[in-house]
Amino acid sequence: MKQSLGRQSGVQKVEVSLLNGTADVTPKEDGQIDPVKLLGVAYDSGVTVAEMDMTAEGKIVKDASGNLALQVEPNRSFELAPNELSSGLESLAGTQTTVTVRGQLYKEPAGKKKKKVDTPVPLKLLILEVEKKNR
């Protein structure tokens, strides 16, 4: 699985810990990494991703529906799941301020096992921690 993940575009380094049951992925700075693809690759390697956390820096924007999103690339943004932390970032929407956040991008639905993650719907980012704000 380490090799499969490492072959994905935008992936610089992969560290898999059998002991902890985790895979740490360090992206390249080219912005080509696709978290949804990583979920699919992990599934194809025969493992189930129980949870995916992401640390990312980007701007807070509002999408066409008025939902808050973290824009990490000009053409890529992750809708924010509403919680107290995301509400605190609402005032930054549309500004040039960038924030670094750690959040949960995917969690395996309860009671479902070994189902391929192949969702066309963008994953929602549940913010767990706001690490930094840069004006």
Add this chain to the structure above:
Amino acid sequence: MSIKRIALALFLGCVLAPMSQAQIKHIEMRLEGMT
């Protein structure tokens, strides 16, 4: 001419620099079923 180029470079730097910082920095997956 060179002043215009420097001014353009500074302008583009100001516009593009904040966006170039934006990126995914780290991804961690908790896995099940690994042997």
